[in-house]
Amino acid sequence: MIYSRNAMSGGDEVPTVCVEHLEGAPLSFMTTAAALRMQTLTEPAAVVPTTTRTIKQFNRIQLPGAPWRYAITSNGGNILVDGVPDMSWRIDLDAKVRAGGATLSEVSAELRSRIDDSWVTKFRIADHLFAYLVVKPKAVPDGFLAEWDAWCRTRGWSASQQGRKIYTMPLAVCKSIAVAEVRRRLTESGELVTGARTLAAGDGALDAEMLRAADSAIRPRHGELEQLNWTSPNLTITQASGIMAGEEIIDWLLRASPAHED
Known part of the structure; x- marks a missing residue:
């Protein structure tokens, strides 16, 4: 969802917003349109940021839509609840x-x-x-x-x-397992209706199992999974690559959300 300058790939002329700084310097970006739509996505859906980044690296990101009830970092190794690591999960x-x-x-x-x-x-x-x-x-x-x-x-x-x-x-550290746990908690608490669909997006080999386990999934036309030509029956592949693929992914998630289905 976020891209360094080097990874933008053709989005140089598109308005962007910086969503991550490192030691005071701008590091990662989204298109301005993607950032606005990301905020909108939190209205119909329980958005759970899921990343291989460490807790410290994740906390550098100012992702539109925060604060998050749940977030998954460290490739599923940590579940953050209202920003605090769940120690029972980690133990x-x-x-x-x-x-x-x-x-x-x-x-x-x-x-x-x-x-x-x-x-x-x-x-x-x-x-x-x-x-x-x-x-x-x-x-x-x-x-x-x-x-x-x-x-x-x-x-x-x-x-x-x-x-x-x-x-x-x-092998025990896997995003899909952590996503399933968060989904279980959200369903038990009534924050998700029983039978709600799980949607997922990712671009790396460490995302593959999470994408496969989702009801519907999307990946960009770049990255490790693109190089591997990875696919799955539930998978959509973007038309765009680079930062514009991030925008396309958010549009896809919005179209697949319950509010749009209604």
Whole structure:
């Protein structure tokens, strides 16, 4: 939904609004139209921002429509309730990660042994849950991702790349599981009617399961899933790419919302 200047891809002439700053400098943008429609989307729908970003990274974003009753960060590792991490969710998830195979320390040590500064610019541990690399994409050794993912899979983890980042993620940490939990809570509280449809949008391999699990889903014509030519019977693909795809996605969500259906 938000784009850096480098990722806008053809939206240079479109009015934009900055929705994220880093150390005082503008970092991420939406089209002005997308920002206004995002605000409108919160009226007919329970909007749940869902991201692989850490809590700290998510809190940098001034996404139209806030404050959020629920938000999902850390690829499903954390559920924020009125902006506060739900510790019972996190404790249960950490237990599932431990039971699933290798520890974060073991995986991180192995990953460090396989990389060097010629193609990796940053190594980060995110919310004590998973690791990611910031890389020079063209310098990544041939076969690295496939070999690393194969090592991870036998130990309860996986690896995927999105742009300049390579994520190493426990299989237990999954957006779709967190989305299902938030949906359950919203239904139990009466904030969602029973049988309400789940709509989802995403562009990376870490979004695939969430998109597949939704009643209807949409992805942009760019990003990792586009490169993989990923599809699903419930999936719509935008006509646009770059920042204009973000606008198209919000329009699609509005058309699919209960108010529009009525």
